[in-house]
Amino acid sequence: MKQVNILLVVCILAAFVAAVIPTPVAAQEETRVIIQYRSNERASVLQQLQSAGAVVNYTFPEINAVAVTLSAQTLNAMRANSDILAIEPDEPRYMTGQVVPYGVDAVAARSVWDANYDGVIDAGAPTGENVTICIIDSGIQRSHEDFQNVNIIGGYPAGWDTDNYGHGTHVAGTIAAMNNTLGVVGVTPGTVSLYIVKVFGDSGTWTYASTLIDATYKCRDAGAKIISMSLEGANFSSIENYxxxxxxxxNGILSVAAAGNSGGTAYSYPASYDAVISVGAVDQNSNVASFSRRNDKVELVAPGVSIFSTYKNSSYAYMSGTSMATPHVSAAAALVWAAFPGMTVAEVRAQLQNTALDLGVAGRDTSYGYGLLQTYEATGGMDPTAVDLVRFEGSVSETGIGVVWETAMEVDHVGFHLYRMAETEGLWTRLNTEMIPAQVMGDASGAVYNFADTTAEANVTYLYRLDDVDTNGKVTTHGPITVMGTQPSAVSLSGFAAQGTASPMAFSLVLVAALGMVVTLFSRRNA
Structure with a gap:
């Protein structure tokens, strides 16, 4: 009878231990490959793959091939099959990342809203938000991936949101292509509002002054602050000028137009009207383009040679012309108005003129006008209001590296970004996912900040740098400081490891407890 009771206890114990400690199951490693087989062997190869549990992703009978996901065991079996001619990895293909067209940086636009060029719009930076630009052109392909989430408030006439010519879509991309992981980014990072008036058809043929006048009134009625016109005509119109x-x-509307693409010194309209900014084109070396008109009406120049931007049929293309230079200026005006909402149209225009980079003959000239557009300077970006640091230091703890900094004052300050670089890597990585906000924003007093870097590895020397961001989105860098990570001296143990497996410590505790139960029950039964 005692033996039966002991056996019962042992069975209960075994069941308990089995329930607590799961049996490990070996993971089946799978891989994705393309297999090419001998002609006329398609059926047998597919049957072998399916019998082995392989997943058929694609079949290509034209080339006697199949793309499959299979286990290592099945892969080895297929390699031994004499009917198989070739097996190669099904290589991954990735979407091309966003490109910043050279013109965006040539006019210092990115410095306005992404001062450290990390691809993230700086908090508080002027981006053109709440400013509307009206584009008069061949329409826009509204469905283009780089206009998703752009605030396109409407257009005129019916069909304005299509563009089978591509010119208007290209212009719109330079103004407002989204700052995302796709295609390109505009002078404003997809944050300005757009209104579209389509005056050119699918062939891009000419239109009339009266059509343009009607278009400008549509822009006005839509609440546009800026009208962008990448178009030209040879003759003056007094009514159009009026x-x-x-x-x-x-109405306080700033009109911007292309100076013209035929070279020479002739005037183009509407660019040569006094109330319109005439825009010439320069290349990547800031040399005036051979096709750009040169006359005393040219007011500013901007990049207009081989500009990469959005295009028809959801594509991207390089285009050249003063048409491509014009949207740089239109978008820059929106950034200025966003930075200084109280400015009049005359003040915005003067701001663009006075901050332009003088090129060619000193002062205003017929080739460059006042010079190359400089958006950063035009939005007031001269010297950032730097935060004074009382200290910036790091120390090692059991959980990683603690970084501490203290400010003396935080006038015009928004927040911080903290970066780390392993001494042997040479690549800075931002540690904070969101900006570390100022604790006493706009205050003449300071504050203490603590950041725990729990990902620091043992025995690695790290450099830390701190970027402070002011209310204009401008960045000042502090540091770097150097700290060496060391192995933590304490390790915390949990009862059970993650993912349903038992840790060695937990297993020991369970076993000891279970044995104790056996001994106790056995002793009581013998008593």
Whole structure:
């Protein structure tokens, strides 16, 4: 009877231990490959793969091939099959990342809203938000991936949101392509509002002055602050001139137009009206383009040679012309208005003129006007208001490296970004996912900040740098400081390891407890 009771206890114990400690199951490693087989062997190869549990992703009978996901065991079996001609990895292919067209940086636009060029729009930076630009052109392909989430408030006439010519879509991309992981980014990072007036058809043929006048009134009625016109005509129109004067002086609208693409010194309209900014084109070396008009109406120049931007049929293309230079200026004006909402149209225009980079003959000239557009300077980005640090230091703890900094004052300050670099790597990595906000924003007093770097590895020397961001989105860098990570001296143990497996310590505790139960029950039964 005693033996039966002991056996019962042992069985209970075995069941208990089995329930607590799961039986490890070996993971089946799978891989994705393309297999090419002998002609006429398709059926037998597919049957072998399916019998082995392989997943058929694609079949290509035209080339006697199949793309499959299979286990290592099945892969080895297929390699031994004499009907198989070739097996190669099904290599991954990735989407091309976003490109910053050279023109965006040539006019220092990215410095306005992404001062450290990390691809993230800086908090508080002027981006053109709440400013509307009206584009008069061949329409826009609204469905283009780089206009998703752009605030396109509407357009005119019906069909304005399509563009089978591509010119208007290219212009719009330079102004407002989204700052995302796709394609390109605009002078404003997809944050300005757009209104579209389509005056050119699918062939891009000419239109009339009256059509343009009607288009400008549509822009005005839509609440546009800026009208962008990458178009030209040879002859002066007094009525058209009157309308642009009215838009400028009465409605406070800034009109921007292409200086013209035929070279020479002739005037183009509407660019050569006094109430319109005439934009010439330069290349990547800031040399005036051979096709750019040169006359005393040229006011500013911007990149216009081989500009990469959005295009028709959801594509991207390089285009050249003063048409490509014009949207740089239109978008820059939106950034200035966003930085200084109280400015008048005349003040915005003067700001663009006064901050331009003088090129060619000193002062205003017929090739470059006042010079190359400089958006950063035009938005007030001269010297950032740096935070004074009382200290910036790091120390090692059991959980990693603690970084501490203290400010003396935080006037015009928004927050911080903390970066780390392993001494042997030479690559900075931002540690904070969101900006570390200022504790006493706009205050003449300071504050203490603590950051725990729990990912630091043992026996690795790290450099830390601190970027402070002011209210204009401008960045000042502090440091770097150097700290060596060391192995933590304490290790915390949990009862059970993650993912349903028992830790060695837990197993021992369970076993000891179970044996104790056996001994106790056995002793009581014998008593």
């Amino acid at each position: 309308v642009f004067n009215q838009l400028y002086n009465t």
